[in-house]
Amino acid sequence: MNPLLYIRQFDQSLWLDFISRPILIDGKLQHRIKEEALRGVTSNPAIFAKSIGDTADYDSAIKALALQGKTTDEIYTSLAIADVQAATDLFRPLYDSADNSSDGYVSLEVSPELVNDTEGTIEEGLRLWKAVDRPNVMIKVPATLEGLPAIRRLISEGVNVNVTLIFGLERYRLVTEAFLAGLEDRAAAGKPLERIDSVASFFLSRIDVLIDPVLEKIAAEGGEKGKVAEGLVGEVALASAKQAYQIYKEIFSGPRWEALKAKGAESQRLLWASTGNKNPKYDNLKYVNGLIGPKTVNTVPVETLDLFGKEGKAAVTLEDNLDKVKEVLAALPGLGIDLDERTQFLEEDGAKKFKEPFAKLMESIEKKRALAVGEQVDDAKFELGQFQVPVDAKIQELKGKDFVPGFWNKQADLWVQDAAGQDSIRSFMGWLRVAETMVEAVPKIETFVNEVKTAGFKHVVVMGMGGSTMAPIVFKSSFPQGENGLPISVLDTTDPGTVREIEASVPLADTLFIVASKSGTTAEPLAFGDYFYAKVKEIKGDKAGENFVAITDPGSKFVTDATNANYRHIFLNFPEVGGRFSALTYFGLVPAALYGLPIGEILERAILMMRACGAYGATDKNPGLEFGAALGVLAQQGHDKLTIVVPDALHDLGLWLEQLIAESTGKEGKGLLPVAGEPLGEPGIYGSDRIFVYVGYKDQADEADASKLEALKQAGHPVITLLMKDAFDLGQEFFRWEMATAVAGAVFGINPFDQPNVQAAKTATDKLMKAVEADGKLPETEAPAASENGVDYYTAAHGDGASGVLKAFFAQARPGDFLCLQAYLTETPAVSASLLELRQRVQQALHIATTSGYGPRFLHSTGQYHKGGPNTGLFIQFTDDNPQDLPLPGRSYTFGTFKNAQALGDLQALHDNGRRTLRVNLGNDAEAGLKTMLAALELK
């Protein structure tokens, strides 16, 4: 039997004398707990110096904390606490189990600077205990004379204490006395004694390292003393420990102890520390094999633990040769060795051995901190021409009314004046600081990713609508898949052709499906979840849940359903963060981490932007405020078509921006219309209603766009340029745009965090679906205005044949209007090319802005603007006959019928809002149908 497991027969617990973020994340610690019977972890300042100071593993967390204005001390404490919390959580099942044997603990030491400071130690001990906030943490306190009263006090307060730096037997007695007195104080105060655990860490190897050379010197001098000394080399540490065990047995018996035990107290076990051998002449397992006995702990370094697993001798040895123990200890004074004096030296030296690396660690954190706070965000370039003056005036006006501090204080009257609106605004401002919360969640997410990969998953499908999937789409297309990442697909359409495509392209049994829905009630993700759950169930039966993960708000019915379906994991997001503001929450970051991206770096950039935007105190320039004021003022001056220009490498960023801008600002007849995916042209094709915003990379020249933008600027169009260093700056840009959108909302005097007109389409769809459930099909629509070559045109505009109807429809266009294409079709390159051709022809002929979106995706994105923004849109809805339809499990309708109902429901909502619409049903072949329509289109 593996000695690591066998040693439990003798009631000895092995703990690991090491902690670091990688072993918490990569599953190694978990493996040791599960497979190697590891029962606890100890840390000390030197261990943290090694894991934090000597590696880059914590760099992005250090940076994020530094940017938040944390001091070096606070940064260290925060990192150490996070690791200890993560480790205690891994040990929690053991701690909670019936046979825990007082194990399952992780130790965190007070600052080595407090080694001779009783009050400071008590204060820090209580602070750390509260901050870690886990019952299975032990606070490590040195056994100095000043430490003893602190130990007594902490025990009396119910804090678990690991007493460290014990070298001598007399001191050990005092340690047990402090422990017992602490328990007695607690009992006298009428407080419970159960589960107050403590260990006394007796240091081994350091004793031999100090005494052996002295003995060897005496031995070398020869004579009688020399002979005695020779026999003691390498024996003193083990003898001291064995004698300590005898003292333990004596103290934890008899009436004093029995009285405490009767009240539920557990003894303070001896823990063998410093058990990594430091003398090459000795067996590396000397301080493990030789000290095995009941009710003891041995905390061992990684290498020693692994070696014991291979070659350890698990047998009770702790009380072997007790006569020899007495002899060894008795012989020392005769050789002029005063063990108490020597151990006092070890205590002082021990303090030094922790202080020095700790000071180095603090120095290294300080360097990284200083570097981080010196960093600046990428500047935006504003070329606004005549609009610069009113924009500057607006910035001054906002500053004058303390907009920035009010913004960070969630002061809702900056946006609207009615009480209900203000309540709603306050309840959706969690996004302001969510990146800070997520920095703390990074290790948890990375641990999850590791678990998923260890379980053998090969692919990830993220399923959800709008804000629940936009950020994953952007991450996937802006970054290459990370070295340790998994390929990702995103499903955000009910289009049966697309569902089929995804199903055919992934290895179902080895695919992790993420059902992402903030509300947990959105019809599409629930349908996707049910569909793929049924598919995986066909293969894995009752184990299907292993392949499913939910990201949702707490408390929804979906949480209950996912729990009942045995989902592998449920990430609970934040109710106070709205969907389109959730890129930097679990919705964006879990898929990003699975894709292999270092999410800590993305967050670090976001926090840099938060800092620049005044999150941690006033700043000279405020990028979010300036950008938002510009967008708001320009829109009010008639430049409300926010035209987003990106290089190929950022081609999906527009999707995220569309939702953020349109859903936030498009209401009460106001708003900014995001125009994405419209290739830049000569100035002549544009009306005078544009703002051009270029988002690209600093060191990647984009000559074609740059020269066109220059021409547009010369022609008097406002141009704003945002250049990023690399794709990690998306974190920075997400926050910049979020704040700017909120600021623009304040300029308009609207609530940027609600989506009042989205519901109308959903309600109309629900009604249609009820009709489908009752009648087996959608209600008949009115007769088409024209039908030609298999394509049907439905609109209120009248004309002869397809060409006449199209002409009449477009004749309604006025300056400042926009064309909106809504394609409830399978997204293919040919369909996209035809939609683009249509946009370009309209733009050339009518000089109006054009947008295009696939349905039902855009319903959860720009759909709000379509119904709630200004009535300036000409909407063309494309549907087809769903040639590749698919049934939906547990429902009486198909994906195709669902999609058509969504299209009709939205059309209904557009009509209810007096919008100009044309529905084009393309028949059985969307690509051919689009070509037919384009052929019929005459614009002049």
Ligand SMILES: O=P(O)(O)OC[C@H]1O[C@](O)(CO)[C@@H](O)[C@@H]1O
């Ligand atoms: O995450 P959920 O609740 O499924 O919602 C998805 C999307 O639907 C909307 O509520 C609009 O319908 C968006 O705001 C949101 O991002």
Ligand SMILES: O=C[C@H](O)[C@H](O)COP(=O)(O)O
């Ligand atoms: O709690 C554990 C101690 O801090 C550790 O064992 C010290 O070991 P060292 O003597 O090898 O530094």
